[in-house]
Amino acid sequence: MATAGKNLSAIEKEKTPSATLFNFGIVVSEWNEEITDALAKGAKEALLELGASSRNVHIHSVPGSFELALGAKMLIDSGKFDAIIAIGSVIQGETRHFEFVCQAVAQGVKDVTLQTGVPVIFCVLTDDTMEQAKARSGGKHGNKGVEAAVAAVKMAHLRHKLGA
Ligand SMILES: Nc1c(NC[C@H](O)[C@H](O)[C@H](O)CO)[nH]c(=O)[nH]c1=O
Ligand SMILES: CC(=O)[C@@H](O)COP(=O)(O)O
Numbered sequence: 001m002a003t004a005g006k007n008l009s010a011i012e013k014e015k016t017p018s019a020t021l022f023n024f025g026i027v028v029s030e031w032n033e034e035i036t037d038a039l040a041k042g043a044k045e046a047l048l049e050l051g052a053s054s055r056n057v058h059i060h061s062v063p064g065s066f067e068l069a070l071g072a073k074m075l076i077d078s079g080k081f082d083a084i085i086a087i088g089s090v091i092q093g094e095t096r097h098f099e100f101v102c103q104a105v106a107q108g109v110k111d112v113t114l115q116t117g118v119p120v121i122f123c124v125l126t127d128d129t130m131e132q133a134k135a136r137s138g139g140k141h142g143n144k145g146v147e148a149a150v151a152a153v154k155m156a157h158l159r160h161k162l163g164a
Pocket of ligand 2: 090093095097098099
């Protein structure tokens with residue numbers, strides 16, 4: 001199912017554990033900050049709705065999506081977080097730079113989460129247009145930050161349950 005068939009802001013509370021026990025780091029790209037700020041707001045609000053306390057949700061910014069993987073690794077290395085949400089918005093420009101940034105951030109986030117064993121949730125919009133990005137950061141398709149928050153809680157809970 002494509003995003004168009006989903007409400008990214010839907011939280012199925014009966015299927016989502018409590019966030020009360022966990023500490024969350026959110027690393028946010030400054031590029032397209034209208035979009036990334038909206039994603040971060042949605043993610044934080046969802047974490048609080050799921051029981052996290054505000055003092056256990058820490059938001060840090062990086063210049064662009066390419067830096068998200070290293071930013072996530074820095075937060076993980078602090079030893080303070082049970083899960084990380086990596087937030088970015090990459091929008092196609094005139095050149096192939098879009099392809100390289102998208103590939104780098106996807107690969108980088110995957111590498112960091114697998115190397116460390118700490119959940120790093122990929123909340124990076126990769127859109128052709130600003131309109132598509134707006135639709136997925138609080139617009140007609142909901143907010144991908146909410147979806148990412150739910151994923152972060154589920155993965156933190158699974159890691160805690162398995163003692164991983
Ligand atoms: N064009 C976008 C970028 N580009 C910047 C890179 O992410 C990176 O910060 C730079 O190459 C320096 O290393 N970043 C986005 O997040 N979104 C874009 O649309
Ligand atoms: C994703 C990008 O880096 C891109 O937005 C930059 O724009 P351009 O390809 O026109 O240089």
